[in-house]
Amino acid sequence: MNRRNYLIRRALQALASLFIIATLLFFLFRMGLPDPTTALLAEGLSPEQREAVRQSFGLDQPLWRQYVLFLQNAVQGDFGFSFHYRAPVADIIWERLGNTMVLMVTAIVVAYVIGVPLGAWLSWRRGTRADTVGIFAGLMFRSAPMFWTGMIGILVFGVMLGMLPTSGMRTLPYESTGFLDKITTLDFLWHLTLPALVVALYYLGSPLLIMRNTMLEVYGEDFIEMARAKGLPERRILYNHAARNALLPVVTQLAVTIGLAAGGQVVVEVVFSWPGLGREILNAVRTSDFPLAQASFLVMAAFVITLNLLVDILYSTLDPRVSFK
Amino acid sequence: MTVFTRRLGYGLLVSTALTVGAFSAASAQERVPAITLGTTTEAYDPIRYEAAFIIAEKWRELGLEVNVQPTEFSTLLGRFYDQQDFDATIIGWSGRVDRLDPQFFLGTLDSRQSNPGGNNPGGYSNPEYDALFDAQGKEFDITKRQELVHQAQEAYVPDAPVIVLFYRDEVVAYNNTTFGEMNAMAGEGLYSEWTPMQAQPLGDRKTLRIGGPQEPDNINPLASTSVWGWKWMRLYYDRLVRLSPDVEPINWMAESVEAIDDTTINVTLREGLTFHDGEPVTAADVAFTFGYYQTQDYSYFNAYLAPVETVEATGDLTVQFKLKTPSASFANIALSQIPILPKHIWEGIENPGDLTPEQLPTVGSGPFKFATYNRGEIMSLEKNENHFRADDVAVDGVEFIIYADMEGVFTGLQTGAIDMTAWRMEAGQIPLAEQADHLNVISVPDFGYYHLTYNTKREPFGDAAVRRALTHAMDRERMVNVLLDGRGEVGTSVIAPINAFWHNPFVETFDFDMDVARAKLEEAGYSWDAEGRLVK
Numbered sequence: 001m002n003r004r005n006y007l008i009r010r011a012l013q014a015l016a017s018l019f020i021i022a023t024l025l026f027f028l029f030r031m032g033l034p035d036p037t038t039a040l041l042a043e044g045l046s047p048e049q050r051e052a053v054r055q056s057f058g059l060d061q062p063l064w065r066q067y068v069l070f071l072q073n074a075v076q077g078d079f080g081f082s083f084h085y086r087a088p089v090a091d092i093i094w095e096r097l098g099n100t101m102v103l104m105v106t107a108i109v110v111a112y113v114i115g116v117p118l119g120a121w122l123s124w125r126r127g128t129r130a131d132t133v134g135i136f137a138g139l140m141f142r143s144a145p146m147f148w149t150g151m152i153g154i155l156v157f158g159v160m161l162g163m164l165p166t167s168g169m170r171t172l173p174y175e176s177t178g179f180l181d182k183i184t185t186l187d188f189l190w191h192l193t194l195p196a197l198v199v200a201l202y203y204l205g206s207p208l209l210i211m212r213n214t215m216l217e218v219y220g221e222d223f224i225e226m227a228r229a230k231g232l233p234e235r236r237i238l239y240n241h242a243a244r245n246a247l248l249p250v251v252t253q254l255a256v257t258i259g260l261a262a263g264g265q266v267v268v269e270v271v272f273s274w275p276g277l278g279r280e281i282l283n284a285v286r287t288s289d290f291p292l293a294q295a296s297f298l299v300m301a302a303f304v305i306t307l308n309l310l311v312d313i314l315y316s317t318l319d320p321r322v323s324f325k
Numbered sequence: 326m327t328v329f330t331r332r333l334g335y336g337l338l339v340s341t342a343l344t345v346g347a348f349s350a351a352s353a354q355e356r357v358p359a360i361t362l363g364t365t366t367e368a369y370d371p372i373r374y375e376a377a378f379i380i381a382e383k384w385r386e387l388g389l390e391v392n393v394q395p396t397e398f399s400t401l402l403g404r405f406y407d408q409q410d411f412d413a414t415i416i417g418w419s420g421r422v423d424r425l426d427p428q429f430f431l432g433t434l435d436s437r438q439s440n441p442g443g444n445n446p447g448g449y450s451n452p453e454y455d456a457l458f459d460a461q462g463k464e465f466d467i468t469k470r471q472e473l474v475h476q477a478q479e480a481y482v483p484d485a486p487v488i489v490l491f492y493r494d495e496v497v498a499y500n501n502t503t504f505g506e507m508n509a510m511a512g513e514g515l516y517s518e519w520t521p522m523q524a525q526p527l528g529d530r531k532t533l534r535i536g537g538p539q540e541p542d543n544i545n546p547l548a549s550t551s552v553w554g555w556k557w558m559r560l561y562y563d564r565l566v567r568l569s570p571d572v573e574p575i576n577w578m579a580e581s582v583e584a585i586d587d588t589t590i591n592v593t594l595r596e597g598l599t600f601h602d603g604e605p606v607t608a609a610d611v612a613f614t615f616g617y618y619q620t621q622d623y624s625y626f627n628a629y630l631a632p633v634e635t636v637e638a639t640g641d642l643t644v645q646f647k648l649k650t651p652s653a654s655f656a657n658i659a660l661s662q663i664p665i666l667p668k669h670i671w672e673g674i675e676n677p678g679d680l681t682p683e684q685l686p687t688v689g690s691g692p693f694k695f696a697t698y699n700r701g702e703i704m705s706l707e708k709n710e711n712h713f714r715a716d717d718v719a720v721d722g723v724e725f726i727i728y729a730d731m732e733g734v735f736t737g738l739q740t741g742a743i744d745m746t747a748w749r750m751e752a753g754q755i756p757l758a759e760q761a762d763h764l765n766v767i768s769v770p771d772f773g774y775y776h777l778t779y780n781t782k783r784e785p786f787g788d789a790a791v792r793r794a795l796t797h798a799m800d801r802e803r804m805v806n807v808l809l810d811g812r813g814e815v816g817t818s819v820i821a822p823i824n825a826f827w828h829n830p831f832v833e834t835f836d837f838d839m840d841v842a843r844a845k846l847e848e849a850g851y852s853w854d855a856e857g858r859l860v861k
Contacts, residue, residue: 035403050442053550053624056678085700086543087682092700151732159739166736172703172726173696270729275701279729287542288399 010312014305021301022074025294026067036083036288057083079295084287089295097262097299098179099169100276104261106192107199115204116250119211120243142205150198150271157194164194167273195272199265206253214246248318252311259307262300354860357785359390363414366395372808373415373775376490383798387842388859409446413779420512420773421552423662425572426654427474427827430819431458434481447778449486463651470653471826478818478829485792488777489816491805494768496812498738498758499745501765503528507745509769510570511823516747518559519570521723522692532722536734537747540727544698545685546664547623547677557725560706562664562689565592574657578665587651594642599711600667601694608638613668621677629659665690692718701727738764752810768812772821790849796835797842
């Protein structure tokens with residue numbers, strides 16, 4: 001199979017997965033979440049009034065009609081109106097996704113920029129105290145729950161030292177003309193520091209450990225022996241020969257991490273009151289806001305699928321040994 | 326014979342013996358069927374969850390089989406109100422200001438509201454009570470109405486259909502270095518409509534910052550269905566009447582409110598009122614607003630508008646309300662809840678519920694003007710310098726900072742990012758706030774309540790004697806002391822003691838006493854079988 005056919009097939013597979021996920025999401029939500037108008041009962045609404053609300057949400061339509069409508073609209077990028085906010089779901093999601101991604105991508109970049117070289121270095125110093133400390137730290141941050149590290153961060157840097165803000169993306173109130181305008185300020189960076197640091201520490205462990213372990217495997221390969229035999233300096237062997245070959249699993253991990261990042265780290269977004277997609281999903285489920293919850297999960301799924309596709313394409317470039325089977 | 330079959334044999338023998346035993350008991354007396362006690366999940370509300378176990382423990386001591394069933398909240402509501410599929414359920418009513426008028430809470434015991442979806446899912450039915458409920462709803466003489474409301478409470482409490490478990494104090498805090506004159510209001514806490522009008526800035530910042538975990542669903546005055554939407558909107562939409570901090574109706578946009586007869590009310594507006602866009606507020610705006618709400622069938626206000634026949638502008642500043650039936654609560658409640666909308670903006674909008682946030686008008690005539698709303702982040706208002714009470718307002722704006730949870734709100738209070746909490750603090754935060762010098766902690770009694778409702782259409786709860794006995798077995802004192810840490814009051818009637826004018830302090834209290842509970846069951850013809858199970 002040649003490369004073009006392979007790519008077309010992978011793209012079609014991705015679309016099929018997306019369709020299946022959309023279908024599953026629709027029916028799972030209808031089965032799993034109670035009628036959103038139930039919440040209105042607590043407000044003392046009469047049954048007739050509630051029926052009127054159901055009608056205005058389109059919930060009186062048969063399920064299959066709701067499903068067809070949902071698919072039709074989703075294809076056009078229209079996710080309908082949020083029950084709760086009475087606003088177009090697409091607007092909410094894109095805005096929230098931006099807020100989430102700016103936090104997550106910063107954290108992931110920090111984690112990989114530090115983690116990859118550090119992992120390589122640890123493998124070089126394997127068995128030493130530095131290696132032990134490095135592995136321990138990586139594992140610890142990876143295992144420590146983020147709400148806990150987040151709260152410690154808030155307590156120390158926000159409450160005790162009063163150095164960093166503990167919530168939100170900007171000093172409130174602020175005015176901005178758009179997303180870029182919002183995030184290209186020092187004030188935003190100042191707000192970003194603490195949550196990004198907490199997430200970065202969590203993510204640091206993966207590239208660090210994967211890099212270290214893959215490097216150890218690569219050290220056993222013949223071409224490393226060959227490089228040594230040529231009398232190349234150890235540092236050059238480490239970074240130019242071994243590290244390049246150890247990158248493949250790290251790249252996979254990176255793509256998966258970015259893909260999953262679309263949903264945000266709900267915990268971090270809640271702890272830092274970050275107005276991201278993760279926090280929004282939580283709200284949507286709480287308020288039984290089907291359109292918003294469905295669309296959020298669909299966007300997350302699309303993200304993961306797309307990035308997986310990208311990885312497959314990238315693999316074929318990074319590693320010529322990957323064949324198109 | 327293998328071990329397995331031998332075991333099976335013994336098992337059969339034992340179970341046969343048990344069945345025979347049970348049947349012989351049944352021939353004389355029957356065991357009271359097992360009871361399912363519905364409550365919230367621990368994650369949703371640990372207090373109601375624990376309360377269920379406190380009750381179940383004592384009911385079991387009385388020889389009942391009790392299953393506590395914690396249920397996801399919406400499902401719990403659905404089973405309770407819609408399907409009425411429950412034995413006994415613990416749930417609650419929040420204390421919204423308009424519920425200080427006894428009409429709403431008394432209505433939850435009205436037999437005509439026991440249809441599915443109605444507010445009386447327990448199905449309590451007492452013609453004497455219904456008559457008193459109707460009479461108080463039509464009585465305009467406030468002293469006579471008070472008497473009727475007191476009688477209604479006396480009529481239902483001894484039947485014990487709905488047990489108010491407790492009224493929970495709302496514990497809130499504010500920063501005493503940034504603002505003074507912060508007065509809490511019953512049922513509203515600090516986040517009442519009066520706080521921004523009364524607060525006195527003590528520092529450089531004159532903008533009052535409120536922090537809370539709740540965000541309004543939307544700020545569309547024809548679509549919002551949450552109390553959080555209205556708590557915010559009422560700061561920039563004015564009303565004809567406002568309820569004072571002591572919950573007395575005071576004329577606000579109205580110069581006078583006159584009841585001509587039982588079904589006719591004349592309202593005269595103040596002179597010189599303007600909307601935030603500079604247009605004058607006239608009687609036409611008032612008449613339009615009420616008519617618009619009626620035609621739009623906006624469910625949130627339907628109950629207030631139900632008695633209205635017509636609303637007509639009879640002059641530039643005079644409006645006449647005609648009611649279908651006399652309604653004692655109309656002048657206080659409906660007039661204090663319906664926001665006056667500018668006719669010139671809304672009259673062209675046919676489907677206001679479909680407005681997107683960008684299309685949504687935000688022009689009111691209230692003491693504050695709408696400034697910004699960034700979903701998930703902040704809402705802000707500016708002082709309206711042209712308001713008739715502008716001279717009394719010391720703050721130059723109000724900001725509501727939206728946090729993801731109460732933890733974030735409390736950190737904001739600690740670091741000075743906000744001046745007050747809009748919502749009750751969590752139990753663990755209260756002592757921390759009390760220790761902080763810059764914070765003042767206030768406990769505000771609530772007139773909303775948590776209740777246990779018996780399904781009177783199911784056995785054994787059709788029998789008032791059983792309900793009364795089981796109520797004596799509820800250790801509500803312990804719930805208040807342990808679950809609320811003493812911050813609350815044991816329940817008496819659906820009209821809370823803090824609502825002093827309407828509350829009847831002389832109703833039966835059903836003090837916790839297991840001996841009384843047992844005696845009452847015996848009196849009612851119940852007894853206990855050999856295993857200690859309640860039988861009749």
